[in-house]
Amino acid sequence: MVETFGQRLQERIRALGPLCVGIDPSSSLLTSWGRPDTIEGVEFMALALLEASVGAAAAIKPQVAYFERFGSAGYRVLERLISDARDAQILVIADAKRGDIGATNDAYASAWLDDSSPLCSDAVTVSPFTGVGALTPFFARALRGRGVFVLAATSNDEGRSLQRARTDRDEAVEDLILRSIAEMNRREEGLGSLGVVLGATRDRPRFDLAALQGPYLVPGVGAQGATPEQVGRLFERCPEGTVMVNVARAIADSGPERSALRDSVRRWRDNLTTFL
Amino acid sequence: MVETFGQRLQERIRALGPLCVGIDPSSSLLTSWGRPDTIEGVEFMALALLEASVGAAAAIKPQVAYFERFGSAGYRVLERLISDARDAQILVIADAKRGDIGATNDAYASAWLDDSSPLCSDAVTVSPFTGVGALTPFFARALRGRGVFVLAATSNDEGRSLQRARTDRDEAVEDLILRSIAEMNRREEGLGSLGVVLGATRDRPRFDLAALQGPYLVPGVGAQGATPEQVGRLFERCPEGTVMVNVARAIADSGPERSALRDSVRRWRDNLTTFL
Numbered sequence: 400m401v402e403t404f405g406q407r408l409q410e411r412i413r414a415l416g417p418l419c420v421g422i423d424p425s426s427s428l429l430t431s432w433g434r435p436d437t438i439e440g441v442e443f444m445a446l447a448l449l450e451a452s453v454g455a456a457a458a459i460k461p462q463v464a465y466f467e468r469f470g471s472a473g474y475r476v477l478e479r480l481i482s483d484a485r486d487a488q489i490l491v492i493a494d495a496k497r498g499d500i501g502a503t504n505d506a507y508a509s510a511w512l513d514d515s516s517p518l519c520s521d522a523v524t525v526s527p528f529t530g531v532g533a534l535t536p537f538f539a540r541a542l543r544g545r546g547v548f549v550l551a552a553t554s555n556d557e558g559r560s561l562q563r564a565r566t567d568r569d570e571a572v573e574d575l576i577l578r579s580i581a582e583m584n585r586r587e588e589g590l591g592s593l594g595v596v597l598g599a600t601r602d603r604p605r606f607d608l609a610a611l612q613g614p615y616l617v618p619g620v621g622a623q624g625a626t627p628e629q630v631g632r633l634f635e636r637c638p639e640g641t642v643m644v645n646v647a648r649a650i651a652d653s654g655p656e657r658s659a660l661r662d663s664v665r666r667w668r669d670n671l672t673t674f675l
Numbered sequence: 676m677v678e679t680f681g682q683r684l685q686e687r688i689r690a691l692g693p694l695c696v697g698i699d700p701s702s703s704l705l706t707s708w709g710r711p712d713t714i715e716g717v718e719f720m721a722l723a724l725l726e727a728s729v730g731a732a733a734a735i736k737p738q739v740a741y742f743e744r745f746g747s748a749g750y751r752v753l754e755r756l757i758s759d760a761r762d763a764q765i766l767v768i769a770d771a772k773r774g775d776i777g778a779t780n781d782a783y784a785s786a787w788l789d790d791s792s793p794l795c796s797d798a799v800t801v802s803p804f805t806g807v808g809a810l811t812p813f814f815a816r817a818l819r820g821r822g823v824f825v826l827a828a829t830s831n832d833e834g835r836s837l838q839r840a841r842t843d844r845d846e847a848v849e850d851l852i853l854r855s856i857a858e859m860n861r862r863e864e865g866l867g868s869l870g871v872v873l874g875a876t877r878d879r880p881r882f883d884l885a886a887l888q889g890p891y892l893v894p895g896v897g898a899q900g901a902t903p904e905q906v907g908r909l910f911e912r913c914p915e916g917t918v919m920v921n922v923a924r925a926i927a928d929s930g931p932e933r934s935a936l937r938d939s940v941r942r943w944r945d946n947l948t949t950f951l
Contacts, residue, residue, distance in 0.1 A: 425778055464775060464782035470793035471750035478746055496775050498802060499740060500831040502701055506740035517746035526774060528804040528826055530833030550804055555776040557806030564840035564848050572840050572848075 404522055404546030404592040405584075408614050409640035411457040411490055416668040417640075417675045419492065419616065420452040421647025422461040422480070428648065432655045438469045442476045448651065449484055451660040455668055458490035458521070460616075460645050478517045491520040492616065496550065498526035498534065505536035512540040512547075522546030524596055524616070531579040538583060541592040546614070551576040554598025554619030577606035584612035599625035599633065599644070609636040614643060621649030621667075631674030644671050680798055680822030680868040681860075684890050685916035687733040687766060692944040693916075693951045695768060695892065696728040697923025698737040698756070704924065708931045714745045718752045724927065725760055727936040731944055734766035734797070736892075736921050754793045767796040768892065772826065774802035774810065781812035788816040788823075798822030800872055800892070807855040814859060817868040822890070827852040830874025830895030853882035860888035875901035875909065875920070885912040893918060897925030897943075907950030920947050 424441040434440040445461065452459050461480055466473035484491045497507040510516050511523035525537050527549050537547045552562050552573040562573045570578070577595060584591025591613035597604075599619035608615070615634060619625045627644070634642045646667050653663035700717040710716040721737065728735050737756055742749035760767045773783040786792050787799035801813050803825050813823045828838050828849040838849045846854070853871060860867025867889035873880075875895035884891070891910060895901045903920070910918045922943050929939035 423779075425782060427778070462775075462779055462782075464773070464779045464786065467794070468782045468786040468789075468792060470754055470786070471747045472793075474747035474750050496773070496802075497740070498804075499738075499772050500829055500834070502703070503699075503738055503740045506701060506738075506744045510740065510744040510746070513744075516744060517748075518743070526772075526802050526804045528774075528802045528834065528837065529829045529831060530835070530837055532833030533829075533831055553776055553805045553809075555805055555809055557808030558776070558804065559806070560842045560844075560851065561804065561806055561840075561848055564837075564842045564851075566836045566840045568836075572837055575836065575840075 402544065403587065404541065404544060405613055407521070408457065408490060408546065408643070412640040412643060415455065415457050416672045417643050418456040418664070418668040418671055419458045419460050419643045419645045420448055420456045420650060420664060421494075421645045422448045422459055423647045423651070424465045428651050431652065434655070438472045438476060441465065441469065441473065442479070444651070444655070445476060445480045446483065447655055447657070447660060449480060449487065449489070451657070451664045453487045453489050455661065455664045456489065457643055458492050459484055460492040460494050462647070463493060463495040474518070481518060481520055490522070492546075492548065493518065493520040493523045496524050496526045498529055500529045500533050504533060508536040508540050512537065512545040522548060522594070524548045524550065526550050527576055531576055538593060546592045546594060548594040548596050548614075548616045549576055549580055551595045552597050552601045552604060554600045554623055554625075571605065573604050574606045577604060577611060580613060581611050599630045603633060608634055609638070611637075611641070614641050617642060617644045620644050621646045627671045627674045630671070634675070642675055644675070678820065679863065680817065680820060681889055683797070684733065684766065684822065684919065688916040688919060691731065691733050692948045693919050694732040694940070694944040694947055695734045695736050695919045695921045696724055696732045696926060696940060697770075697921045698724045698735055699923045699927070700741045704927050707928065710931070714748045714752060717742065717745065717749065718755070720927070720931070721752060721756045722759065723931055723933070723936060725756060725763065725765070727933070727940045729763045729765050731937065731940045732765065733919055734768050735760055736768040736770050738923070739769060739771040750794070757794060757796055766798070768822075768824065769794065769796035769799045772800050772802045774805055776805045776809050780809060784812040784816050788813065788821040798824060798870070800824045800826065802826050803852055807852055814869060822868045822870060824870040824872050824890075824892045825852055825856055827871045828873050828877045828880060830876045830899055847881065849880050850882045853880060853887060856889060857887050875906045879909060884910055885914070887913075887917075889917070891918045893920045896920050897922045903947045903950045906947070910951070918951055920951070
């Protein structure tokens with residue numbers, strides 16, 4: 400039997416804590432590190448953050464946009480990051496937020512979750528604008544050991560009018576997504592591999608978060624304003640090892656110096672562990 | 676003054692007709708062409724479709740997913756396709772459906788719309804799940820001559836419950852998107868550069884389609900079942916040169932033979948021109 404992504408993630412969180420280190424080599428972060436906004440700068444930052452995360456974080460989450468802005472050269476660096484992370488046995492969540500319809504989603508799922516792809520990661524984030532049902536090609540990979548995190552409620556304000564809009568069943572869009580994912584997870588043994596992205600800055604949805612039977616990926620902590628304590632309250636009844644918090648800028652802000660970066664990762668991990 | 680994307684597109688549609696040739700080098704299409712599902716197969720199909728489109732279609736629309744599944748090597752081919760299309764003076768709509776929040780969208784917008792990027796296209800498709808307001812970095816590039824097509828109503832059934840959900844203002848999500856884009860276009864001189872993706876298989880939204888003041892990109896014709904006549908009816912009162920129909924599989928189905936492919940492009944162009 401294939402060990403599920405959900406099980407692997409839960410084991411990692413239990414062993415190493417609930418921190419996911421966001422790798423966001425943006426122009427502004429590179430400047431703050433005194434590095435040029437070039438592909439070499441991106442590579443330096445990505446590998447430094449990876450090194451600081453190994454053994455201290457459950458996963459890394461490269462933000463694909465910051466690699467894509469350099470085209471194929473940026474993707475070569477992302478491929479190296481993913482491959483180095485695999486060698487170091489740290490989980491990789493590709494933050495790609497892909498989402499289309501039909502056969503196109505099969506191509507995206509293949510890009511991010513198939514062994515044959517140089518971008519193959521442990522899990523990928525996806526966007527459900529075309530409907531949860533359209534994401535089936537991603538979910539199919541979850542039966543083969545991969546993970547998927549579907550956007551439900553994002554940490555920005557501009558998303559609320561859409562994510563809180565009400566369907567024909569008088570259910571908020573975010574609740575529709577949470578319920579659909581929970582229903583699919585229920586069909587799987589053990590912790591499901593279908594997760595949800597839920598911003599820490601958001602109010603509690605109506606859906607009972609403890610009923611997802613799958614993992615949460617939680618952005619919005621640190622630079623975006625939410626505290627570990629708020630996250631603890633939001634997810635208070637969720638099973639142990641099912642909530643993973645992404646911290647990017649607040650960690651990278653400690654600068655490129657090796658031991659400072661590693662200390663920052665451990666401090667955030669310890670801080671989160673107190674509340675989760 | 677920068678000529679807007681909206682103006683350039685309108686000129687092309689008037690001169691060449693309303694056809695956008697979709698470039699979808701999928702595994703199944705490559706098989707039907709008797710080509711291997713490899714990066715070489717992808718390159719062959721992409722360049723053959725480009726060649727058949729030059730002078731006969733307003734634009735090409737590479738579906739990014741089919742290149743991304745080969746990682747950086749796939750992106751190198753996409754970069755070549757975009758560069759060859761620029762030399763041949765045919766517009767390129769990168770069908771990427773990107774969408775995230777804040778600074779991440781700035782990185783995606785830079786990847787697809789900035790001159791400095793090897794993937795720089797004339798326009799890009801984006802997904803509004805995080806809110807239309809979050810897409811501002813894309814819209815900012817429209818003031819510098821680029822175009823954006825925001826998903827409003829996709830051609831698949833699974834998207835309807837979300838896209839038809841009702842906001843606090845009792846407005847359907849698809850109408851909220853159409854109205855928001857129209858309001859932004861109204862602030863610009865001439866035809867706006869902010870467009871919308873609206874599936875030809877969908878029912879008419881409540882929003883008056885003729886009021887967008889920007890272009891429509893219409894998938895769903897051909898293999899997905901809608902006819903040119905249906906498109907004509909759906910957009911009947913829209914200004915000339917503002918509706919562009921994407922046809923991918925129905926054109927590629929004519930096979931790799933040069934003149935057959937070119938005939939197929941012209942046939943679809945003529946067919947669409949009758950109704951639009």
